[in-house]
Amino acid sequence: MKPVPPSGQKALVERLMQACGGGYSPETRRKYFISGPQWAASYRGQALFHAPTREAIGFEDVIREYARIGIGFWTTHDTDVIPTEHLGKDGQQEIVAAIRKSLANHGVRCSMVTAETFYHEVFAASPAAEAPEIRAYAAFRVNNTVDLGHELGAQYAVYWPGSLGYYVQGAIEETQTLRWYADALNSATEHDIEVARSKNRPVLKHCLEAKPFEPQAEILLPTSDAMLAFIASGLLTHPEMVGLNPEYLHELMWGSAPRAALARALVAGKLWHFDINDGYRLKHDVDIGVGLVNPLDWLNVLVLLRSHGYHGPFNLDYKPPRTTSNHGVFAVSFPSAVDRFITLWEMAGEVSEDPVIREATEALKAGAGVPPGADAKAIFEANKDLLTLHELIAHRLVQILLGLHRGRVYLV
Ligand code: 3MF
Ligand code: MG
Ligand code: MG
DSSP states (O other): OOOOOHHHHHHHHHHHHHHTTOOOOHHHHHTSOEEEEHHHHTOOSOBTTBOOOSOOOOHHHHHHHHHHHTOOEEEEEHHHHSOGGGTTSHHHHHHHHHHHHHHHHHTOEEEEEEOOOSSSGGGTTOTTOSSHHHHHHHHHHHHHHHHHHHHHTOSEEEEOOOSOEESSSSSOOHHHHHHHHHHHHHHHHHHHHHHHHHHTOOOOEEEEOOOSSSSSSEESSOSHHHHHHHHTTSOOSOGGGEEEOOBHHHHHHTTOOHHHHHHHHHHTTOBOOEEOOBOOTTSOOOOBOTTSSOHHHHHHHHHHHHHTTOOSOEEOOOOOOTTSOHHHIIIIIHHHHHHHHHHHHHHHHHHHHOHHHHHHHHHHHHOOOOOTTOOHHHHHHHHTTGGGHHHHHHHHHHHHHHTGGGTOOOOO
16 A cells, blocks of 8 residues: 555545444434543543643534534533633633533533542642641532532532542551541532522532542542442431442453442442443553443443433543544544444343343243252252353353344354
């Protein structure tokens, strides 16, 4: 093949993207509660050992491009759009007005706001640091984020504590730090009750997001389960207002089964928001597009969520790879992630309706019909052929993933 000069590269990417099979229409994509984060689309490819590879872009570009693709909802950290020095000041009001205009012009809604309590140097010792002025500042930040949420029409506020933990041992007393962290959340929920009352709006759903490693060495609330225990600990004044925003990869990173972590949140009634992406076990937070690494696991996750009537947002918290250009972010990354999600969601529906899986599942639940009082050996012997259905169901799930149940055949 001849070299492809810069002037021909975008057209090539677009032609090959078309050749992949078009994609769902923006109208179809908008039917899903899929949200696109400001930080995901404006991520420039930087990391500890990586220089940025993309130009900076602002909220106008992100909102316009999400609208064009058919991503109906937008989410943001306070400081993704408002410089730290303008927070809570007149500068914030001007930016909020501009965001509202942009959202209205493009028919996109803000579904979630989140406080950045991890990036700025003031949070070096976490938002629940010893110095009372740091904690008072953290409370200001979460309260101000609640204000932003109401002004932008959001229903959800998310908190990823980020640096709640330590690199070196000795200085941190964990129970104290957890109490101080609870103080910040209590401030946010109490402030929310007042603001919601004054604006005649429902209170926000406050969702905690756990991550097992990074950016601290030791993390005080590393998993969704730790956060469930924290919500139920008695430290929160309004635990009924606080739920979870699990992230698929964050649960996978520590070696868990994300589906099981989601199930535990579901039975606790706390699965309110969900960050969707993909990656690898026991690696860093690579935030790859949903379904690019573990499509089978993703299918299984969506079977669970569909069957439990999860109606919350699917937030595309992923980082377009460094090898993707600014053009590629909206030409390839976001449309492909959305479409892969929709296909997997539809497949999850097929799994739930599939006659083979349905009959096998019902047969397993019916058991062999051994009369009560039989001994262990007799129960096992009576059920052993039925139990083969576990593997058969797994095989069928993969067939559905690969399209084999629709007549796809491999010729030999
Ligand atoms: C970090 C994350 C965060 C959170 C966000 C909360 C930058 O790994 O996942 O994204 O999702 O801060 O909304
Ligand atoms: Mg996240
Ligand atoms: Mg992540």
